[in-house]
Amino acid sequence: MLSMNCDKIPAMELENYKIYLTLLEERVIKKHFDEQKPYILCRKGCAHCCKNGEFPLSEVEMKYLMFGYEKLKQDKKDAIKKKINNLISQAKENKQPRFRHACPFLFDDICSIYEFRPIICRTHGLMFFVEENGIQKNKIPDCAKIGLNYSSVYDAGKNIISDEMWKKSGIKPLPCAYNLSLKTLTNPEITKELGFVCGKSKPLIEWFIKF
Secondary structure, eight states, X not given: OOOOOSOOOOHHHHHHHHHHHHHHIIIIIHHHHHHTGGGOOOOTTOOGGGSSBOOEEEHHHHHHHHHHHHTXXXXXXXXXXXXXXXXXXXXXXXXXXXXXXXXXXXXXXXXXXXXXXXXXXXXXXXXXXXXXXXXXXXXXXXXXXXXXXXXXXXXXXXXXXXXXXXXXXTOOSOOOEESOOHHXXXXXXXXXXXXXXXXXXXXXXXXXXXX
């Protein structure tokens, strides 16, 4: 088994997290994707977002992901372990402030642990907003830059969603940004009432390595 650098999470807390995840998918994420359907080009086999990221996830998400890993066939588990070991070596040699890489759970542009994927993977593709110094800033998915999500209303020169382009597009729903930041969705003030705490968050590869 892969060695995770995280604490043991009680089974009941993990079950409560799974319930939360189901509710989040059904009542929030699916609703927003449906509302933004004209702008969303995510399809099975489109793995742009899986090939260059840090993939931050919380402790409870990591534990849930690894339950999914343990359900895979041994040859797939061995292949994932080999990818992760290679990434650990690269991460140790990385001289950049951030280490971005392809997800080791991706094979032939398909997620091998899709049912157990983290929240950031479930919400990716939608615009969301964060508050920085009291100012709301929209975060546009990277795939807008390569002609995918929101590209019909994305002004590459200004790196914004353009009102003018929206009006010309003829698309009725407004391109909206939602309150879907990880800081919000893993907020202990919310999750504690549901019987679990997400715990600390860090990039995927750091769960497997002690720098």
